[in-house]
Amino acid sequence: MADLSSLLEARYGTTSSGSAAPPAASIAANLTLQTLLQHKSVRSFLPDPLDPGTLEILTAAAQSAATSSNLQTWSAIAITTPSLKSQAATLCGDQAFIRAAPLFIIFCADLARLTTTCAQHGTPGTGLQFLEMYTMAAIDASLAAQNATVAAESLGLGACYVGAARNRPRELASLLSLPPRVVALFGLAVGRPDPGAPPATVKPRLAQDEVVRRETWGQTDESQQKKGAANLAAYDEALADFNTKQGRGDAPAWTYRSAHRIATVESLHGRDIFREVLEERGFKLR
Numbered sequence: 001m002a003d004l005s006s007l008l009e010a011r012y013g014t015t016s017s018g019s020a021a022p023p024a025a026s027i028a029a030n031l032t033l034q035t036l037l038q039h040k041s042v043r044s045f046l047p048d049p050l051d052p053g054t055l056e057i058l059t060a061a062a063q064s065a066a067t068s069s070n071l072q073t074w075s076a077i078a079i080t081t082p083s084l085k086s087q088a089a090t091l092c093g094d095q096a097f098i099r100a101a102p103l104f105i106i107f108c109a110d111l112a113r114l115t116t117t118c119a120q121h122g123t124p125g126t127g128l129q130f131l132e133m134y135t136m137a138a139i140d141a142s143l144a145a146q147n148a149t150v151a152a153e154s155l156g157l158g159a160c161y162v163g164a165a166r167n168r169p170r171e172l173a174s175l176l177s178l179p180p181r182v183v184a185l186f187g188l189a190v191g192r193p194d195p196g197a198p199p200a201t202v203k204p205r206l207a208q209d210e211v212v213r214r215e216t217w218g219q220t221d222e223s224q225q226k227k228g229a230a231n232l233a234a235y236d237e238a239l240a241d242f243n244t245k246q247g248r249g250d251a252p253a254w255t256y257r258s259a260h261r262i263a264t265v266e267s268l269h270g271r272d273i274f275r276e277v278l279e280e281r282g283f284k285l286r
């Protein structure tokens, strides 16, 4: 098993573990930490079907995630039929790895089940008509999906999330015959990594003190702003180094790319209608 310091070094692309204090001697690497810290999105898959029972164990892992008030406000659609998967891929940014993966799971926010329980027990379900409930369902679905992802990775499988499932939300809902109060949030392509493709590698993350603050948000003074700017500059460098090693030395800096990813309506790739689609699908955003 890899030791913690090399796992952290790879995660932050530095020898300083993302400015984190070194772990105490009592904190040793274990298989769970190794799986988590070695996460990387995989986009090259063998076409082989997954072993029988794989979807079931991924589902059990997903359902093992915590869920707000135990309401379990999510559902997923597992697509393995190549023709349907290909149509879904077309709607999800036409990304080839979705077609190649033997399994494509669409994770949905699902308030339809609670609508049924309200009808069953004669309650008005007023709570369902608030942004809060959509947010709860989106959180539940995300936690479930991440558990499924970690489970897949622990089995030696690879996975890649697909936010492009929101690029053409009306068509995807129609393709999958989604009922009212169910909306597709994102997909997850799962398969055996193709050993013939360049291996996916751990992509560095922002320094820890850039994302985790202690006790309160803290100072917003000039020294903090300088610290933030330095963190972003250091991350631009770490990611440039990563990209160069991946043969993508011409990739734009992270800050540049991020700023452009959200620059215009067009940069949302069709997702600007998502609020409308939520309303249409019965998710009230009061």
Ligand SMILES: Cc1cc2nc3c(=O)[nH]c(=O)nc-3n(C[C@H](O)[C@H](O)[C@H](O)COP(=O)(O)O)c2cc1C
Pocket: 039, 040, 041, 042, 043, 093, 095, 160, 161, 162, 163, 164, 165, 186, 201, 202, 203
């Ligand atoms: C919700 C979500 C949606 C994503 N959508 C896509 C996608 O549509 N296509 C893609 O190639 N990668 C997608 N990704 C993968 C991210 O690009 C990837 O996680 C990020 O670059 C960090 O790389 P890593 O996962 O290898 O650490 C998505 C990730 C998340 C969490």
